Amino acid sequence: MRLKLKIWRQEAATQPGAMVDYMLDDVSEHMSFLEMIDLLNETLVGKGERVVEFDHDCREGICGQCGMMINGRAHGPLPNTTTCQLHMRSFKDGDTIYIEPFRAAAFPIVRDLKIDRSGFDRVIQAGGFISASTGQPPEANSILISHDVTEAAFDAAACIGCGACVATCKNSSAALFTSAKITHLALLPQGKLEAADRVVNMVDQMEAEGFGHCSNTEACEVECPQSISVLHIARMNFEYNKALVMKP
Amino acid sequence: MKTNSLQYKLWMSGTGLFLCFFLVIHLLGNLQLFLPPDRAREQFNWYSHLLAGNIIIEIIAYVLYASIIGHTVYAIILTVKKSKANGTKYVYDKRGVSSVWYSRNMGLLGTIIFLFLIIHFKDFWYQYKFTNLPLDAKGNKDLYTIVEKAYQQLWYVLVYEVALIALGFHLLHGFFSAARTLGVFHPKYVRWVKVVGWVYTTVIILGFMAMPVYVYLNSL
Numbered sequence: 289m290r291l292k293l294k295i296w297r298q299e300a301a302t303q304p305g306a307m308v309d310y311m312l313d314d315v316s317e318h319m320s321f322l323e324m325i326d327l328l329n330e331t332l333v334g335k336g337e338r339v340v341e342f343d344h345d346c347r348e349g350i351c352g353q354c355g356m357m358i359n360g361r362a363h364g365p366l367p368n369t370t371t372c373q374l375h376m377r378s379f380k381d382g383d384t385i386y387i388e389p390f391r392a393a394a395f396p397i398v399r400d401l402k403i404d405r406s407g408f409d410r411v412i413q414a415g416g417f418i419s420a421s422t423g424q425p426p427e428a429n430s431i432l433i434s435h436d437v438t439e440a441a442f443d444a445a446a447c448i449g450c451g452a453c454v455a456t457c458k459n460s461s462a463a464l465f466t467s468a469k470i471t472h473l474a475l476l477p478q479g480k481l482e483a484a485d486r487v488v489n490m491v492d493q494m495e496a497e498g499f500g501h502c503s504n505t506e507a508c509e510v511e512c513p514q515s516i517s518v519l520h521i522a523r524m525n526f527e528y529n530k531a532l533v534m535k536p
Numbered sequence: 537m538k539t540n541s542l543q544y545k546l547w548m549s550g551t552g553l554f555l556c557f558f559l560v561i562h563l564l565g566n567l568q569l570f571l572p573p574d575r576a577r578e579q580f581n582w583y584s585h586l587l588a589g590n591i592i593i594e595i596i597a598y599v600l601y602a603s604i605i606g607h608t609v610y611a612i613i614l615t616v617k618k619s620k621a622n623g624t625k626y627v628y629d630k631r632g633v634s635s636v637w638y639s640r641n642m643g644l645l646g647t648i649i650f651l652f653l654i655i656h657f658k659d660f661w662y663q664y665k666f667t668n669l670p671l672d673a674k675g676n677k678d679l680y681t682i683v684e685k686a687y688q689q690l691w692y693v694l695v696y697e698v699a700l701i702a703l704g705f706h707l708l709h710g711f712f713s714a715a716r717t718l719g720v721f722h723p724k725y726v727r728w729v730k731v732v733g734w735v736y737t738t739v740i741i742l743g744f745m746a747m748p749v750y751v752y753l754n755s756l
Contacts, residue, residue, distance in 0.1 A: 360628045361630050395623075492540060503614075507634040518716075525545075
């Protein structure tokens with residue numbers, strides 16, 4: 289198929305960017321969206337132009353590296369799908385496709401579709417861990433935990449940190465990302481001990497990074513490739529309010 | 537602990553839920569407008585007089601004013617923070633498909649409600665508190681006549697209906713969002729909150745919407 293692409297091109301964070309038009313022929317419907325951009329980049333290399341830069345890694349939907357706004361939606365038209373798992377069969381011959389980077393003040397654009405998501409790393413560094421002394425691995429069954437709780441914790445831990453929640457949020461809130469980590473650890477016996485400090489530190493860091501507030505539109509859950517539930521945000525609020533009241 | 541958006545949201549939630557509670561009392565009191573006109577006049581004026589002279593009601597009234605102002609001020613602060621957090625705008629934006637429209641436009645709905653409140657306060661609250669209204673047969677200030685005259689004008693009734701529809705959508709999202717900000721996370725109770733929010737909004741809004749229409753139709 290033949291496509292008209294409108295792609296955001298930007299040299300560096302400090303320089304202004306703009307949408308640039310490209311025509312691309314011979315796109316197969318079996319290609320993934322990223323392979324389609326690979327094809328475009330090959331034609332650009334042939335013409336001696338700079339390629340369109342974008343983040344990607346595993347290309348099997350589990351790493352959270354790829355992510356862009358496709359036709360105005362995070363990761364494209366399908367709900368709960370990463371950009372690499374979106375295939376060209378979701379488009380048809382003659383379509384115009386708008387491709388932009390995820391936008392948020394806390395996600396500065398590095399170049400083209402590539403953004404700096406290290407704000408997420410700093411939120412995790414602020415408390416997304418447990419303090420455990422290293423040494424011999426303890427007997428696994430010495431800590432009692434039910435199957436339902438481990439499953440719930442794992443559902444939260446499934447977040448791949450792609451940033452689609454921030455990109456799709458009208459307030460550029462990182463509440464879904466942060467709450468997933470907070471809930472994951474708050475559910476587990478090892479994480480419970482530091483739950484109050486963790487939630488306060490991570491929420492403060494989220495604020496310091498310049499992410500917005502959550503107004504519960506629930507758009508993030510729709511776009512999240514891992515279907516992380518918005519109820520984790522409720523859980524984060526619960527843990528935070530508890531810390532406000534109980535924390536010395 | 538630093539002040540952050542989550543704490544602002546807690547204030548939004550607290551003030552919002554108080555306003556929700558106030559609406560219930562306001563609706564119950566105003567149900568007296570549905571009595572036959574003569575009885576309604578007597579009873580409504582007596583009720584207004586009862587409220588005006590009660591110290592507890594006066595305290596609640598100050599909490600009400602504070603809630604309206606607080607809810608508005610925190611909404612403005614959060615809106616300013618939000619536009620900072622957004623950074624550059626999308627050239628092509630279809631993000632709206634993944635959430636309901638009223639959840640994304642609480643600010644717009646809130647502005648409509650705020651403008652409506654200015655009219656509402658000016659025409660009833662201000663009239664009652666700060667002007668010398670004529671007295672009814674029992675010697676109470678005749679607020680009922682003010683209400684009756686206001687709702688005899690079709691355009692005025694329409695302004696009320698539009699504002700109440702805006703309030704309805706604001707409540708529909710606001711009630712549930714407030715509960716979430718407070719941390720209701722258990723799926724069982726989350727379902728209940730949604731149901732209660734819908735029932736609450738429907739009853740409140742249909743009740744209030746019926747009042748101007750009822751008075752208008754009675755005057756024809």
